[in-house]
Amino acid sequence: xxxxxxxxxxxxxxxxxxxxxxxxxxxxxxxxxxxxxxxxxxxxxxxxxxxxxxxxxxxxxxxxxxxxxxxxxxxxxxxxxxxxxxxxxxxxxxxxxxxxxxxxxxxxxxxxxxxxxxxxxxxxxx
Numbered sequence: 543x544x545x546x547x548x549x550x551x552x553x554x555x556x557x558x559x560x561x562x563x564x565x566x567x568x569x570x571x572x573x574x575x576x577x578x579x580x581x582x583x584x585x586x587x588x589x590x591x592x593x594x595x596x597x598x599x600x601x602x603x604x605x606x607x608x609x610x611x612x613x614x615x616x617x618x619x620x621x622x623x624x625x626x627x628x629x630x631x632x633x634x635x636x637x638x639x640x641x642x643x644x645x646x647x648x649x650x651x652x653x654x655x656x657x658x659x660x661x662x663x664x665x666x667x668x
Contacts, residue, residue, distance in 0.1 A: 544568035544657055546640045551662030558630050558666070564623040564640030564659055571621040575643045576614060577650040578625045580636035580664075587639070591625060592650035601647045606634075630666045637661040 550562040566576065577592035591612040592601045600612055609629045615622040623640055640659035643650045 546642060546657055546659035548638065548640045548659045548662040551638060551664045553665045553667065554630055556630060556632055556666055556668050559626070559628045560630065560664060562625040562627065562638055562640075562662060562664070566621045566623065566640065566642055566657075567619060569642070569657070571642055572616040573644075574621075574656075575646045575650050576621065576623045577641045577643070577647075577655070578612065578623075579639045579641055579653075579655075580634075581639070581661075582633075582636040585636075587653075589651050589653065590638070592647040593623070594647050599647050601651055627664070630664075632666045632668045635664060635666050637663050 545568050546566045548564045573595050575594050578590040579587050580590050581587040593612045597614050611626040613624045639661045641655040642657040643655050
């Protein structure tokens with residue numbers, strides 16, 4: 543059974559930090575590119591960050607570059623994906639989704655995702 547389970551969301555003041563986590567299991571996700579997307583109320587889901595299977599390749603949306611850092615840990619049966627979010631802004635408020643793609647970082651950026659998590663809410667107050 544495929545599972546992508548996010549955690550770590552919450553309420554934080556502007557300028558603060560949060561670390562999101564995603565535990566992915568049920569497939570050989572160690573060979574998948576993975577990424578984070580977000581969806582704010584009334585807006586479409588948008589790409590945030592992606593990382594290649596080995597962790598050596600990453601990509602970020604311009605809006606988060608320099609503030610967010612994506613990383614992963616390819617454990618034996620479960621892949622752990624992280625998103626360290628610093629200098630948070632009210633416009634970062636959204637539901638954040640973990641994703642996995644059989645292809646690569648470029649495909650993830652374009653929304654070519656095979657599996658999605660259920661999302662975790664991040665709210666940044668001003």
